[in-house]
Amino acid sequence: MLSESDLRILSALNTPTSISELSESTGYSISYVSEIISDLEELELVAVSREGRSKKVRALPTKLLENYKDLTTRHPHIDFSSLISPSMLQVCWFLDKPTEVTHMTSKLELRRRRIYQLLEKLQTRGFITKQKNKYLITGRMNGIVRFAQTVIQYEHQHRSDTYIPGSRVIWSSPHESLVIPAEEFTENILDKPDWYLTGLPLFSDYDLDFFTARPTYFYTDIRDRLTSVDIISHTLIVEADTRNLSYCALLMVSEDISSEDLKMASVYYDIEGTVEALVTFVETEGETTSDDLPEWQEFKSLAKQYGVIL
Secondary structure (H helix, E strand, O other): OOOHHHHHHHHHOOOOEEHHHHHHHHOOOHHHHHHHHHHHHHOOOEEEEEEOOEEEEEEOOOHHHHHHHHHHHHOOOOOHHHHOOHHHHHHHOOOOOOEEHHHHHHHOOOOHHHHHHHHHHHHHOOOEEEEOOEEEEOHHHHHHHHHHHHHHHHHHHHHHHHHOOOOEEEEEOOOEEEEEOOOOOOOOHHHOOOEEEEOHHHHHHHOOOOOOOOOEEEEEOOOOOOOHHHHHHHHHHHOOOHHHHHHHHHHHHHOOOOHHHHHHHHHHHOOHHHHHHHHHHHHOOOOOOOOOOOOHHHHHHHHHHOOOOO
């Protein structure tokens, strides 16, 4: 993930610049600048070309760089390169909604004490507020969260492009992402560490076989298994249409999945409204529903077809 030195180099690339010029403007040694440029080039954030005897480095147009420039332009008095670290970016990812440290701890490989230190740094500057043990970015500084989420999304997409060419990351967090492969992708990504099959194809593990299930992959380097709650959540992120909602309701009933567990996960996966509607539909036996959910009689017929007792 981007470091202070990465951001200082990117900030200095307003025009194509030589390695020696970058060394002079940042104070870093030429060898260290070359190392940084090599890493940024691998991430496809910069391009290097030869002009005569020297190499010129230019920043490539990306949403990541666009968001960073917007952030620094809006707040020119703040040295964001010294404030933003890989750990800070991970914590900031959560701050677009009120979040407790306990929730961050469960999704990050950071010690609780370190998370509090980073939050204190933000709170001291007036960038976040705290109410009832929950932290939230202030309106004027929401660009930090937007930048953090863009960096994390970008790095997940770069990884996915490496392993699954033509894929699309449709959701991501600091350590996890949900990926839809291109239709022509036929390799077995499951041979690679930290990649898992998810979504509708896994419903067969619960005796719910859907023959039109399209494969979806989940990347995570912080756990080694997916729960039924994760599988439902991933299915709804892919598409919360009538079919997927019906199938998710079936799995929820057949496995007696806790509505509270689903609601807790929905906050992490940013699908609160969808899950609330699904849970209400099941708990009220269709008395409270929405346009995308099936009629209760249709759902009863589907449950009977798959041997699920309502």
